Amino acid sequence: MDSLPLGLYVHLPWCERKCPYCDFNSHETAQIPEQGYISQLLKDLEREAAALGDREVSTLFIGGGTPSLFSGEAITALMGGIAARLPLAATLEATMEANPGSAEADKFAAFHAAGVNRLSIGVQSFQDAQLQALGRVHDSDSAHRAIDAAKAAGFTRFNIDLMHGLPEQNDNQAKQDLHTAMELGAPHISWYQLTLEPNTVFYTSPPALPDENLLADIQDVGEALLAEGGYQQYEVSAYGRVGDRCKHNINYWSFGDYIGIGAGAHGKLTSHDGGVRRYSKTRKPDDYLSDSGFKRVGEKVLNAAELPGEFMMNALRLNTGFEIADFTARTGLEWSAVAETVEQQIARGLLEQSGNTIRASAVGRRFLDTLIAEFLVEP
Amino acid sequence: MSDLQHIRNFSIIAHIDHGKSTLADRFIQHCGGLSDREMDEQVLDSMDIERERGITIKAQSVTLDYKAKDGQTYQLNFIDTPGHVDFSYEVSRSLSACEGALLVVDAGQGVEAQSVANCYTAIEQGLEVLPILNKMDLPQADPDRVKQEIEEIIGIDANEACPVSAKSGMGIEDALEYLVENIPPPEGDRDAPLQALIIDSWFDNYLGVVSLVRVTQGTLNKRDKIMAKSTGKVHQVDSVGIFTPKRLEKPSLAAGEVGFVVAGIKDIHGAPVGDTLVHANQQEVPALPGFQQVKPQVYAGIFTISSDDYEDFRDALGKLTLNDASLFYEPETSDALGFGFRCGFLGMLHMEIIQERLEREYDLDLITTAPTVIYEVVTKLGDTLRVDNPSALPDSGEIDEMREPIARCNILVPQDYLGNVITLCVEKRGVQKDMQFLGSQVSVVYDIPMAEVVLDFFDRLKSVSRGYASLDYSFERFESASLQKMDVLINGEKVDALAVIVHRDQVQYRGRALTEKMKELIPRQMFDVAIQAAVGSKIVARQTVKALRKNVTAKCYGGDVTRKKKLLEKQKAGKKRMKQVGRVEIPQSAFLAVLKVDG
Numbered sequence: 001m002d003s004l005p006l007g008l009y010v011h012l013p014w015c016e017r018k019c020p021y022c023d024f025n026s027h028e029t030a031q032i033p034e035q036g037y038i039s040q041l042l043k044d045l046e047r048e049a050a051a052l053g054d055r056e057v058s059t060l061f062i063g064g065g066t067p068s069l070f071s072g073e074a075i076t077a078l079m080g081g082i083a084a085r086l087p088l089a090a091t092l093e094a095t096m097e098a099n100p101g102s103a104e105a106d107k108f109a110a111f112h113a114a115g116v117n118r119l120s121i122g123v124q125s126f127q128d129a130q131l132q133a134l135g136r137v138h139d140s141d142s143a144h145r146a147i148d149a150a151k152a153a154g155f156t157r158f159n160i161d162l163m164h165g166l167p168e169q170n171d172n173q174a175k176q177d178l179h180t181a182m183e184l185g186a187p188h189i190s191w192y193q194l195t196l197e198p199n200t201v202f203y204t205s206p207p208a209l210p211d212e213n214l215l216a217d218i219q220d221v222g223e224a225l226l227a228e229g230g231y232q233q234y235e236v237s238a239y240g241r242v243g244d245r246c247k248h249n250i251n252y253w254s255f256g257d258y259i260g261i262g263a264g265a266h267g268k269l270t271s272h273d274g275g276v277r278r279y280s281k282t283r284k285p286d287d288y289l290s291d292s293g294f295k296r297v298g299e300k301v302l303n304a305a306e307l308p309g310e311f312m313m314n315a316l317r318l319n320t321g322f323e324i325a326d327f328t329a330r331t332g333l334e335w336s337a338v339a340e341t342v343e344q345q346i347a348r349g350l351l352e353q354s355g356n357t358i359r360a361s362a363v364g365r366r367f368l369d370t371l372i373a374e375f376l377v378e379p
Numbered sequence: 380m381s382d383l384q385h386i387r388n389f390s391i392i393a394h395i396d397h398g399k400s401t402l403a404d405r406f407i408q409h410c411g412g413l414s415d416r417e418m419d420e421q422v423l424d425s426m427d428i429e430r431e432r433g434i435t436i437k438a439q440s441v442t443l444d445y446k447a448k449d450g451q452t453y454q455l456n457f458i459d460t461p462g463h464v465d466f467s468y469e470v471s472r473s474l475s476a477c478e479g480a481l482l483v484v485d486a487g488q489g490v491e492a493q494s495v496a497n498c499y500t501a502i503e504q505g506l507e508v509l510p511i512l513n514k515m516d517l518p519q520a521d522p523d524r525v526k527q528e529i530e531e532i533i534g535i536d537a538n539e540a541c542p543v544s545a546k547s548g549m550g551i552e553d554a555l556e557y558l559v560e561n562i563p564p565p566e567g568d569r570d571a572p573l574q575a576l577i578i579d580s581w582f583d584n585y586l587g588v589v590s591l592v593r594v595t596q597g598t599l600n601k602r603d604k605i606m607a608k609s610t611g612k613v614h615q616v617d618s619v620g621i622f623t624p625k626r627l628e629k630p631s632l633a634a635g636e637v638g639f640v641v642a643g644i645k646d647i648h649g650a651p652v653g654d655t656l657v658h659a660n661q662q663e664v665p666a667l668p669g670f671q672q673v674k675p676q677v678y679a680g681i682f683t684i685s686s687d688d689y690e691d692f693r694d695a696l697g698k699l700t701l702n703d704a705s706l707f708y709e710p711e712t713s714d715a716l717g718f719g720f721r722c723g724f725l726g727m728l729h730m731e732i733i734q735e736r737l738e739r740e741y742d743l744d745l746i747t748t749a750p751t752v753i754y755e756v757v758t759k760l761g762d763t764l765r766v767d768n769p770s771a772l773p774d775s776g777e778i779d780e781m782r783e784p785i786a787r788c789n790i791l792v793p794q795d796y797l798g799n800v801i802t803l804c805v806e807k808r809g810v811q812k813d814m815q816f817l818g819s820q821v822s823v824v825y826d827i828p829m830a831e832v833v834l835d836f837f838d839r840l841k842s843v844s845r846g847y848a849s850l851d852y853s854f855e856r857f858e859s860a861s862l863q864k865m866d867v868l869i870n871g872e873k874v875d876a877l878a879v880i881v882h883r884d885q886v887q888y889r890g891r892a893l894t895e896k897m898k899e900l901i902p903r904q905m906f907d908v909a910i911q912a913a914v915g916s917k918i919v920a921r922q923t924v925k926a927l928r929k930n931v932t933a934k935c936y937g938g939d940v941t942r943k944k945k946l947l948e949k950q951k952a953g954k955k956r957m958k959q960v961g962r963v964e965i966p967q968s969a970f971l972a973v974l975k976v977d978g
Contacts, residue, residue: 192933192934193933194933195932195933195934212927212928213928215928215929216928216929219928219929236931236932236933236935237933237934266939278941280939306944309944309948310940310944313935313940313943313944313947314935314940317935363905365931366928366929366930366931367905367927367929367930367931368930368931368932369930369931369932369947369950370905370930372947373947373948373950373951373954376944376947376948376951377948378948378951378952378955
């Protein structure tokens with residue numbers, strides 16, 4: 001479907017140290033095989049691009065891992081390589097994830113020069129005790145310096161990633177982190193509740209987290225504070241004014257298309273006949289680096305029964321919800337596939353409709369998992 | 380056909396875990412009943428549940444040829460007996476088919492009440508009881524103490540008790556010799572008219588009802604016309620034979636022998652356990668004594684979570700009753716749970732087994748309501764009703780008198796735990812009937828309301844005695860009692876399936892314990908859930924399950940929703956196992972909360 005927006009996700013899977021809460025595809029390493037990996041990424045991209053015709057890429061996201069561990073030269077080579085293989089929109093949003101360590105901050109200018117125009121800085125907290133509890137390698141000072149460096153390097157669009165519901169955190173501490181981020185003039189704040197994910201250190205030996213009530217209190221005071229500061233919530237955990245919002249993520253949440261390259265990257269593409277296809281790339285960096293390691297694995301076409309659930313899992317995360325026409329265009333299903341469930345959830349007070357727009361109500365946003373489950377099929 | 384002198388019919392009496400099945404396996408192995416390759420562990424417990432729980436539910440038999448040291452070959456018929464207090468009638472029928480019994484006692488743990496009760500039944504029926512000390516390979520084995528216990532508690536000579544280890548195989552041949560020498564051969568005139576005891580019956584999809592029988596006199600031949608005395612119905616015998624343990628057809632079974640008979644009977648009630656088979660042309664032959672129609676002791680409603688499964692559920696119950704004459708069921712309708720069945724069971728274990736089999740073998744999601752005993756209610760009009768369902772209890776204004784069933788409980792406990800056990804019995808409204816010190820153990824007899832016994836008495840007894848006390852009980856009588864119906868309200872609505880009958884003195888405590896337990900079991904929802912216990916219009920206890928404040932996945936990384944989706948799908952599947960009552964989702968476990976209340 002040529003009309004669907006298209007994003008490109010690039011995964012750089014290495015970290016200096018694996019964080020105990022992180023379940024992403026990231027691997028500790030002493031030495032990153034930069035050149036080999038970049039050249040493999042570009043082969044991967046070439047293969048993907050061949051099937052896309054001349055569809056223009058409107059957003060690019062370089063995630064990880066810790067992409068900012070890569071050198072300026074490597075990122076320059078990557079950006080150049082991408083531009084040579086795909087048509088990029090003139091208004092391309094090119095985001096890169098960065099760690100607020102001093103070594104990384106030194107490279108921000110080089111990244112900007114390479115064409116990266118948005119940074120997402122993984123601050124998580126501005127309080128040293130909490131950074132330590134999270135097993136982060138940086139401290140609060142280096143977070144401040146990294147944000148200064150981002151501004152100095154010319155980044156007018158950047159995000160500060162913060163987590164809340166941290167071990168032994170109270171609502172004041174959570175507010176304090178938000179205050180600091182706002183004072184520093186972050187155009188965009190991602191504010192996530194820490195979740196214990198399977199296959200992480202925290203999952204097997206859980207830290208003492210705030211109880212359910214305190215978590216809900218933190219959520220309430222945080223949302224109010226962000227709104228006061230002019231940070232509009234547009235997704236469960238994302239806050240920013242219209243122009244400052246992350247277009248790449250909005251594309252995911254609107255059930256748009258994206259290519260995924262790099263170890264463990266995921267892609268989703270809608271074909272001309274309306275079929276929605278998901279695929280991924282092999283997870284382990286060493287496997288990905290082998291000769292044909294960049295081939296798609298686990299490719300599957302979503303069936304009619306699972307499409308509504310997949311769509312709602314994404315679209316209902318956005319405060320603006322979705323247009324009925326977008327549901328039919330992006331899933332290839334008739335509206336009748338979900339109309340009855342939608343009506344029931346409106347009656348239950350979890351969804352609301354105005355004109356042709358459907359969105360989660362205020363209560364629905366609080367109970368989004370309960371709401372989404374109504375659209376899922378049982379395994 | 381073996382002559383009577385070379386037949387030995389015996390069963391094994393043992394407490395759960397004392398090693399009955401392992402010993403039986405060793406006997407089969409020693410006599411070559413199965414090759415090593417065929418020798419699946421514990422072959423006699425053929426149902427999965429029996430094997431998992433280590434108990435025998437159905438009686439079975441095996442015929443073995445044993446070449447003894449005297450050079451003669453003996454036909455040994457081992458009749459396996461159910462090993463749980465719920466199945467004591469079946470045990471008594473199995474025992475009456477034998478001339479002897481091996482009392483298998485764990486040489487470390489000593490004698491337990493279940494074995495004592497079965498031993499007394501065996502001795503009453505004139506069986507030779509031979510003590511076997513098992514688990515002699517374990518360091519805690521204390522044969523002298525256990526021998527003394529056997530003599531003091533059961534009152535049989537234990538001097539010659541045979542030491543074995545069924546696990547290691549030690550002493551197996553000695554045990555077989557001991558058995559052949561000491562158990563008397565059967566008696567019975569083979570030329571007399573046929574008389575055979577039905578030890579057990581079960582339904583086979585291909586053969587119909589298969590009955591395990593002991594021929595007491597005469598001969599049972601293929602193609603004979605036979606009649607079951609209690610039904611008066613005549614059937615033609617299709618086949619007879621023995622289990623080796625494989626089914627082996629024979630031309631006939633003669634007096635003294637044990638084997639199976641298949642006679643085209645389609646319904647298990649056509650060949651009830653304990654009934655007598657005779658030849659159709661010799662109907663005057665008397666029935667063997669001891670036959671009883673089995674009566675359920677415990678009743679509970681069983682409902683499907685999804686009403687779509689009702690038909691499947693009914694079919695499944697029909698199939699289970701083919702094989703289980705003691706399972707009773709009739710349709711029941713509940714306002715809260717819809718259409719289901721009121722089922723009667725021999726006891727709690729029987730109930731658990733049935734629910735487990737329905738869920739496992741028939742893939743049904745079920746809700747079982749709190750089990751109840753049968754109450755006798757005398758109305759103001761002078762009628763006596765039998766009530767097996769709290770929601771069917773008449774209004775208190777119409778009741779003149781309520782009577783509850785009392786169980787006679789025989790408890791055997793080491794002296795150290797006697798105090799705890801007495802405290803427990805008093806708490807359960809028990810009245811002491813007898814107490815005797817037998818060596819280091821004490822035999823105490825209490826009359827306790829059946830409702831208290833079936834609830835959690837056995838578990839509590841085990842926990843207050845560190846597992847050492849054991850229990851045997853039987854229905855004794857109905858007795859007038861001050862009982863009330865306690866309703867449970869969820870968000871102000873009475874849920875009929877949660878009602879229980881409680882003693883007036885226990886209303887406060889039960890109400891509080893029940894609502895507290897339900898609070899633990901009902902998951903938090905989008906709104907507060909109020910749980911109230913009430914007698915009439917009076918609220919006696921209240922708990923609130925506070926509303927969840929949010930339920931949302933914080934980070935859903937758009938690139939890969941697969942895992943989050945699986946998680947939500949799994950949660951949804953889990954929710955489907957809950958019953959929606961009004962707006963409230965109630966898990967299966969909450970309907971049985973009354974059983975899980977801590978003492």
